[in-house]
Amino acid sequence: MIFISLLLLAYDYGSVSGFVTDASNGEKLAYANVYLENTDMGSATNDKGYYIIHNITPDTYSIIFSYIGYESAKMGISIKENHNTVINIEMNPSLIELEEIKVSAERTRFEQEVEVSHITFTPREIKSVPGLFENDLIKTLQLMPGVVAMHDLSNKLYVRGGSPDENLVLLDGITIYNPSTHLFGLFSTFNPDAVSNAELYAGGFPAMYGDRLSSVLAVTTKEGNSKKYTGEASIGLITSKLMIEGPIPKGSFLISGRRTYFDALVWAYSEIKNDTLSLPYYFYDGIAKINFNPSPENRFTIAGIAGSDIISFEESFTNETEEKVDLKWGNRGISLRWRRVFSPQFYGEILGAWSNFLTHFQYEDFSDSTNNLHIYEEIIDYTGKCDFNYFLNDRHTLACGIDAKQLEIGYNLDVVEQNIIDQEQKTHLFTAYVQDKWSLIPNILSVQAGLRTLYDNTYKRSCLNPRIGIKYHVKPNTALNLAWGKYNQFLVTINSQESYFSIFDFWRLVDSTHNIPSSYHLIAGLEQWFDNNTRLTIEPYYKKYYDLLVPKENEMFFSTPSESLKVANGYSTGLDIFFKKSFENSFGWISYSLCFTKRKEGEHYYSPRYDRRHNLNIVFGFTIPEYIPLFKNGTLNLRWYFATGLPYAEDLARYRYRYYDSIEQNWDYEWVVIHGPRDAHRLPLSHRLDFHLEKDMRIFGLKGSWYIDVMNIYNHDNIAFYTLDYDEDPPKKIAYSLLPIPIPSFGINLRF
Amino acid sequence: MQKTRRNAIIIVVLIIIFISCEKPLFEEYEPELNIFCLLECVPFHYITVIVDQTYRMDEPSNEYIDDALVILSGPNSVDTLQFIPGDSAYHSPYPLLFQPEKTYQLTVIKEGFDTVIAQTKTPGNFNIVYPQRLDTLTISDTIILTKSSGAPYYHGYFTDENDYKIPFWYVPDTLDTLVRIPIPFYLTFAHSGYYRIEILACDENYYQYSQFKPEQDSVLQAGITGGVGVFASYQTRAVYVYFVLE
Numbered sequence: 001m002i003f004i005s006l007l008l009l010a011y012d013y014g015s016v017s018g019f020v021t022d023a024s025n026g027e028k029l030a031y032a033n034v035y036l037e038n039t040d041m042g043s044a045t046n047d048k049g050y051y052i053i054h055n056i057t058p059d060t061y062s063i064i065f066s067y068i069g070y071e072s073a074k075m076g077i078s079i080k081e082n083h084n085t086v087i088n089i090e091m092n093p094s095l096i097e098l099e100e101i102k103v104s105a106e107r108t109r110f111e112q113e114v115e116v117s118h119i120t121f122t123p124r125e126i127k128s129v130p131g132l133f134e135n136d137l138i139k140t141l142q143l144m145p146g147v148v149a150m151h152d153l154s155n156k157l158y159v160r161g162g163s164p165d166e167n168l169v170l171l172d173g174i175t176i177y178n179p180s181t182h183l184f185g186l187f188s189t190f191n192p193d194a195v196s197n198a199e200l201y202a203g204g205f206p207a208m209y210g211d212r213l214s215s216v217l218a219v220t221t222k223e224g225n226s227k228k229y230t231g232e233a234s235i236g237l238i239t240s241k242l243m244i245e246g247p248i249p250k251g252s253f254l255i256s257g258r259r260t261y262f263d264a265l266v267w268a269y270s271e272i273k274n275d276t277l278s279l280p281y282y283f284y285d286g287i288a289k290i291n292f293n294p295s296p297e298n299r300f301t302i303a304g305i306a307g308s309d310i311i312s313f314e315e316s317f318t319n320e321t322e323e324k325v326d327l328k329w330g331n332r333g334i335s336l337r338w339r340r341v342f343s344p345q346f347y348g349e350i351l352g353a354w355s356n357f358l359t360h361f362q363y364e365d366f367s368d369s370t371n372n373l374h375i376y377e378e379i380i381d382y383t384g385k386c387d388f389n390y391f392l393n394d395r396h397t398l399a400c401g402i403d404a405k406q407l408e409i410g411y412n413l414d415v416v417e418q419n420i421i422d423q424e425q426k427t428h429l430f431t432a433y434v435q436d437k438w439s440l441i442p443n444i445l446s447v448q449a450g451l452r453t454l455y456d457n458t459y460k461r462s463c464l465n466p467r468i469g470i471k472y473h474v475k476p477n478t479a480l481n482l483a484w485g486k487y488n489q490f491l492v493t494i495n496s497q498e499s500y501f502s503i504f505d506f507w508r509l510v511d512s513t514h515n516i517p518s519s520y521h522l523i524a525g526l527e528q529w530f531d532n533n534t535r536l537t538i539e540p541y542y543k544k545y546y547d548l549l550v551p552k553e554n555e556m557f558f559s560t561p562s563e564s565l566k567v568a569n570g571y572s573t574g575l576d577i578f579f580k581k582s583f584e585n586s587f588g589w590i591s592y593s594l595c596f597t598k599r600k601e602g603e604h605y606y607s608p609r610y611d612r613r614h615n616l617n618i619v620f621g622f623t624i625p626e627y628i629p630l631f632k633n634g635t636l637n638l639r640w641y642f643a644t645g646l647p648y649a650e651d652l653a654r655y656r657y658r659y660y661d662s663i664e665q666n667w668d669y670e671w672v673v674i675h676g677p678r679d680a681h682r683l684p685l686s687h688r689l690d691f692h693l694e695k696d697m698r699i700f701g702l703k704g705s706w707y708i709d710v711m712n713i714y715n716h717d718n719i720a721f722y723t724l725d726y727d728e729d730p731p732k733k734i735a736y737s738l739l740p741i742p743i744p745s746f747g748i749n750l751r752f
Numbered sequence: 753m754q755k756t757r758r759n760a761i762i763i764v765v766l767i768i769i770f771i772s773c774e775k776p777l778f779e780e781y782e783p784e785l786n787i788f789c790l791l792e793c794v795p796f797h798y799i800t801v802i803v804d805q806t807y808r809m810d811e812p813s814n815e816y817i818d819d820a821l822v823i824l825s826g827p828n829s830v831d832t833l834q835f836i837p838g839d840s841a842y843h844s845p846y847p848l849l850f851q852p853e854k855t856y857q858l859t860v861i862k863e864g865f866d867t868v869i870a871q872t873k874t875p876g877n878f879n880i881v882y883p884q885r886l887d888t889l890t891i892s893d894t895i896i897l898t899k900s901s902g903a904p905y906y907h908g909y910f911t912d913e914n915d916y917k918i919p920f921w922y923v924p925d926t927l928d929t930l931v932r933i934p935i936p937f938y939l940t941f942a943h944s945g946y947y948r949i950e951i952l953a954c955d956e957n958y959y960q961y962s963q964f965k966p967e968q969d970s971v972l973q974a975g976i977t978g979g980v981g982v983f984a985s986y987q988t989r990a991v992y993v994y995f996v997l998e
Contacts, residue, residue, distance in 0.1 A: 538764070553968070575768065594768055652781040654813075655806040655980055657966040658788045662909075662919045672966045674781070674806060729812050 014079035016087055017052035017344040019296070020045045020065055023090035025245070026226030026252055027196065029067050030120075031105035031112070032091070037062035037074070044108040046389075047199075052084075052344055054394040065089050068104045084344035088296060104582070107532050114437055114448035114471040116483040116523045117160075117202035117539060117576070119144050126192045128587075128621050128637045130690035130709045133238040133745040137198055137219065138180055138188040143617040143639065145539070145576035145591040146202040150500060150610055150646065151720045152688065152712070152738045155180035155188055158610040159202050160543060161572020161597030162214025163497030165505055166489065166519075170218045172289070172303035174333035175381050177357045178504040179217075181329060182283045182309055183238070183260070185503045189307055189331050193232055193243040194256040194287040196222040202576070203541055204483030204523045207433040207450025207467045208387060208401060213489045213519040213545065221289050221303060224252035236747035238262070250293050257286035280313035285330075297341040304334040309503075322367055329359040329504055348388035355381040359504060374414040379507050382406040395439045399450075403431035407491070409507060425509045427458035429490055435467075446471045456490055459512045463488040481525035481539075488518045492549045494564045498609035500721060513562040515547040533582040538575070545570040550599065570599035586622035591615075607647045607679035616642040621692075634695035641690075645683030650676040651724055654731070671726055686718035688739070704750040712739040781808055785820070785860055785868045787981035790958065792988060793874040796847035799824060801833055803842060803860055806980060816840045820862040827854045850985075852876050853902060858983050870976045870983030875953045876901035880991050881930065883949075888994045891940055897931040899924070900953035900987060906931060907962060907986075908951040910939065910995070918942060921962065944997045950990045958984035 020029045028049030035042025036053065039061065045051040056079045066072040070091040077085055106120065121140060129140045141157060142149040148158040156164040169176040171190065180188045190198075201209065201216040209216045222245065229246035243256035259282065266279040285307025292300045308330030315323040335353035342348065358378045365371035387401035406428050413421040435450030452465040467485035474480060493505040510516055525539040549565040574595035581588060597611040621637035656669040694707040712718075717737040724731040786804040791797075801824075803817045822833040822842045833842035850856070853876045860868040878900035883889055897906070910918040918939065924931040933951075954962070957975035961982040964972045974982040 577764075651809055653783065653806045653808050655786045656788075656804055657964065657972060658802065659966075660917075660919070662917055665915070665917060670966050672972065673970065675970050676781070724809065730807070730810050733809065 012081055013055045014058050014081060014083050014085065015052060015054050015056060015344055016063060016077060016079065016085045017050070018086050018088040019049045020051065020067070021049060021088070021090050022070070023092045024225075024227060025223075025230070026090075026247075027223050029070070029091060030197070031108040032065060032067040032070075033108050034063065034065050037064055044112050048339070048347075050341070050347065052391045054391065063087060065091055067091055070094055086296070086344070104532060106535065106580075107529060110479065110527060110529060110535075111443075114446045114469045114481075115201075115206065116204045116469060116481045116525045117146065117541070119200045119202070119578075121198040121200070123192060123195055123197075126195060126198070128635070128692065129619065130637060130639050130692035130711060131745070133709075134187070134236045134747065135192045136188050137190040137192060137195060141198070141200055141217070143589075143591060143619055143641075144200060144202070145537075145578045145593050146541075146574075146595070147200075148593065148595070148610060148612045148615050148643075152686075152718055153186055154500075155185055156502075157215070157217070158612075159200075159215040160541060160574065160576075160593075161570075161595050161611065162519075162543070163608070163610065165491075165493040165497055165507075166212055166214035168209060168212035168216045170216070171287075171305055171333065172219070172221055172301075173335045173337060173351045173383075173385070174303070174305060174353045175355045175383065176305075176331055176333070177355065177379050177381070177507055178329075178331060181331070181504050182285070182307070184309075185501065187283075189285060189305065190219055191241060191243075191256050191258050191285060191287055193234070193241055193258075194221045194254060194289075196220045203521045203543065204467075204469065204485055206448065206469070207435045207452040207465070208399060210431060210433070210452050210454065210465060210487065211429070211489055211491070213487050213517060213548075214543070221287055222254050223291050223301075224254035224289055226252035226291070231752050232749060233752070234747055234749040237745045248290070248292070251291045253291070254289045255286070256288075257284065259284040278313065281309070281311045283307065283309040283330075299337075299339040301337040301339070302334070303337070306330070306332045322365070324362075324364045324366070326362045327360070330357070332356045332358070345391040346388070348386060351383070351385040351387075353381070353383040353385070355383070357504070357507075370416045372414070372417060375412065377411045377506055378409070380406075380408040380410075394442070397437040398435070399437075400434040401432070403429075405429040405431070407509065409509060411506075425511075427456055427490075427509050430455045430457065443476075444473050454488055454490070456516075458509070461516060463516060463518070477529040479527045481523070481527060483521065483523045483525075485521050486518060487521065488516050490516060492517065492565065494551055496551045500609075510549065511562055514549055514565070514567065517545070517547045517549060519546070520544045535578070535580045537578045539577075540573075540575045542573045543571060545572075545599075548599065550601075566601065568599045568601045570597070570605075572597040583622075586620070588618070588620035590619075591617045606677070609646055609648065609678075611647055611679070612643055612645075614642075614644040631693065631695055634693060637692040637694075639690045639692075640687070642685070642687040644685055645719075647679035647682055648721070649678045650681040651722075652676045654726075673724075683719050683721075686716075688712040688716050688718060689714055699748070699750060702750050702752050704748060706746070706748050708744065708746045710745075711743045713742055715742050783808060783811075783865065785817070785862060785865045785979035785981075787858065787860055787868055787870055787976055787979060787983060789858060789870070789981075789983045790961075791850065791856065791872060791874070791983070791985040793850045793852055793985050794988070795849050797850055798847055799833065799844050799850075800839070801842040801858065801860075802840065803862070804981075805865065817862060820860050823859040823861075824848070825857040825859070827851065850874060852987060856985070860979070866978040868976060868979035868981075870981075872955055872957050872975050872983050872985040873902055874985040875903035875955050875987050878903070878931075878953050878987065878989065880949075880951065880989050883991060883993045885992055886994060888996055889935060889947075890996050890998050891935050891937070892998075893935050895933040895935070895949065895951070897933070897951065897953075897989075899929065899931055902955060903953035903987075904956055905954045905959035905962065906933060906951060907954055907958070908933075908949060910936075910942070911948040911950065912942070913946055923959075939995070940997065942995070942997065944995060946992060947995050948990055948992050950988060952986040952988050954986045955984055957982060958986055960984075 020032045030047045032045045034051045043051045043053045058079050058081045060078045063077050064074045071094045126140045127135045138155045146160045169179045198219045205216045224245040226247045231244040234241045239258045239260050241258040245254040263279045263282045270277045287305050289303045311327040333355040338350045361375040363373040383405045385403045390398040409425040431454050433452040437448045439446045448469040450467040455462040465486045469483040472480045495506050523541040528536045548568045550568045552566050577592040579590045593615040598605045618640045624631045624634045626632045651673045653674040654671045657672045658669045661668040690711045692709045696705045719735045720738050723734050783806045788802040803820045807813045818835045824831045855873045858870040879898045881896040906922045920936040922933045960974040
């Protein structure tokens with residue numbers, strides 16, 4: 001009835017809608033401001049660059065498009081009764097910032113969306129953060145409130161007390177099951193050159209996302225330049241990268257790739273010196289995307305990702321190969337997306353995606369095949385998905401969608417030419433959601449309510465996930481947020497998420513022996529904008545976990561959930577504070593997280609190893625003034641990090657365990673260590689300062705830049721773990737830090 | 753307005769400091785006595801008890817403790833054991849009679865440590881049904897025993913002519929009235945020849961001790977309270993056989 005009444009109210013008015021894109025490359029502009037001059041009517045583009053302004057009284061108006069970093073566009077339009085006027089606009093990047101007030105995309109989002117714990121990253125922000133050898137998206141996300149890294153080299157996301165396997169990671173709609181696998185977990189799969197933006201929901205995410213308990217990271221790659229052929233190339237200490245984009249008839253393409261090259265350099269050196277030196281490891285990845293727009297209403301996009309880490313070497317004792325070892329792992333995926341604007345109020349997307357993570361190890365002994373060993377572990381995800389948005393009127397925006405997923409998990413072990421394990425899990429998951437964003441009191445009170453249902457076809461189980469968010473604008477610059485939601489996860493990992501070093505996860509479906517893990521998020525938030533470029537958010541939260549599945553101690557891989565997992569409950573609660581400010585030539589943010597994370601096994605509560613109590617990051621970047629000769633107009637970005645220690649089990653004591661040694665044929669002993677409670681001790685405080693210095697230059701007539709990164713400038717030992725040397729009595733405690741010296745890296749970027 | 757903001761910030765910071773101050777969870781570790789005694793249930797046996805301790809990680813270790821009071825209580829006797837420096841262990845001054853299916857208690861007192869009280873119930877008698885003396889065995893054979901009451905676990909050795917021992921372990925089927933131990937598959941790597949098969953019927957404490965994994969597990973308390981270690985008992989039977997590798 002309410003909808004019908006609202007529809008009737010909309011009668012006799014006109015509307016204007018369209019897409020806003022960048023004139024230089026055709027990329028969509030999300031959260032650009034669109035308004036009718038001298039009226040209070042306006043809107044903003046959504047994350048697809050689409051906007052619509054409803055309920056416009058028929059007349060002639062001037063419509064203005066503004067976006068930070070772009071020249072404002074203004075044009076006259078005539079609005080007719082019961083008619084939608086389509087205005088697609090291309091905005092030109094501004095060379096000089098004019099003295100006019102422009103609203104950032106984040107600010108527009110603050111006004112338009114009902115969401116909590118949400119942060120969007122641009123490539124500029126990703127690239128501005130100092131990195132180990134090169135920039136990395138995941139490393140940048142670790143600077144956000146609520147996100148914790150376990151150590152200096154960690155490339156995993158522990159979000160608000162959740163483990164990395166509780167994060168949904170999407171790249172252009174492709175589910176990425178192991179996002180941080182390169183170089184044994186040091187780098188993520190996402191090549192920053194190809195990323196257009198990354199959105200992180202640290203909690204309370206809307207009904208369109210699901211099947212994870214903690215957070216969502218949605219990465220979107222660039223559309224590809226539809227105006228001209230351009231490219232970027234870079235040479236860094238570890239990798240070289242190349243990205244090319246350009247127009248195709250009625251569309252655009254982008255292709256990017258990177259590869260480590262130490263192995264090639266070592267090979268070349270060996271060839272020159274006639275040496276046998278070799279480095280049998282490298283990784284590569286590539287991202288490709290093609291957009292095809294047969295009409296303004298239709299867009300087809302094919303996106304793909306492929307990457308692999310490869311270790312391969314042979315042992316030759318004579319001229320013949322005696323042994324061969326091959327180990328490779330990597331993500332692959334492809335998605336086909338059709339976006340259609342059915343009417344100005346109604347648009348939708350249909351997505352088909354395939355995702356795969358494969359781990360493959362093969363050992364071949366050519367002299368004795370009985371020693372051969374073959375292991376593989378694989379997850380394959382086929383997804384079909386439809387999402388629809390209906391702009392009912394200026395009060396209601398409806399969204400709904402369905403999702404069908406086929407998941408296949410295979411794990412196989414062959415030893416001595418015999419198949420020891422050959423197991424497969426397979427299921428179909430069906431999901432549907434509906435959501436309404438309802439502006440109860442325009443510009444003051446908005447509610448976003450959604451419902452998501454999940455059904456597991458194999459085990460005939462279903463879940464209902466209600467979600468609700470409320471935003472109350474106390475003042476135009478101040479809003480209070482409240483979000484609550486239930487979340488379920490049908491997939492779990494059988495490897496420990498508390499491991500300091502793990503390259504990839506081994507995923508399993510939750511079988512019928514266990515309940516489906518669930519979590520409830522309750523988030524309250526204050527968001528304050530002091531001006532258009534200064535933002536403060538304070539978000540206390542409480543997250544309750546039920547039926548979590550955590551690995552039993554000392555369980556081997558290739559097991560099923562019923563064999564290797566035990567049930568735990570738990571909670572995490574805390575407070576995230578984020579303060580961000582941009583000036584004309586500088587920017588910076590401060591993020592602080594206070595988090596208490598507990599897991600409960602039986603009646604016993606404990607802190608998991610990633611329970612970091614305090615986490616502070618300060619990032620500051622600025623353009624170097626002209627009076628500093630060598631670096632003038634370069635940029636210097638600094639990052640200071642401070643965190644309290646993680647819990648660990650201290651080795652308290654030792655004693656002799658006597659046994660009969662059947663090899664040595666005598667009684668002997670070995671030391672048994674008595675460990676303290678797993679969370680009774682904490683590692684010392686960690687802190688470090690990193691910097692990223694970048695300066696434009698020209699090489700062979702091409703625009704480019706050089707950069708230097710240094711991690712841990714003042715060389716602080718951030719203790720990651722301890723070991724004990726039992727050759728000494730009493731045993732010597734040895735502390736290890738992962739950045740024992742300041743680690744420099746440098747490289748060159750070229751644009752053509 | 754600015755004052756209100758400042759006060760609000762101060763309040764938030766104070767709240768954060770207040771709620772994030774935590775009492776350390778750890779307590780100082782107090783060393784305990786470490787006892788090792790595997791009691792063989794045979795008549796006229798000199799019991800051997802090694803008394804040691806757990807050591808804090810920052811303190812140096814000793815081989816043994818030689819000034820503890822070690823008392824063994826049986827069904828009809830109480831004996832104080834004496835430390836013999838030659839083998840760094842405590843022994844009874846004379847051979848003792850250990851009976852099957854009886855409970856024995858070990859009390860170890862040492863100043864500065866909690867007193868250890870350890871108990872074991874000796875397993876019942878049993879016999880080797882098959883093989884008999886000098887029978888020929890192959891890898892596909894099964895050793896058959898009568899059951900020893902109170903023995904959840906059997907342990908043994910194949911000892912060859914060179915006194916080389918090949919161990920094996922077995923947990924019997926609780927429903928079977930006999931114990932049927934398959935010849936261990938790793939005997940395929942042995943050689944044909946005469947072997948002495950020695951079988952130990954072990955009590956619950958021995959089983960717990962045998963299952964302990966020093967590199968994974970933390971505290972071994974097999975029959976021990978007030979300390980760590982093992983106080984276990986077993987009965988032994990043996991037979992000579994000829995093993996043929998097929």
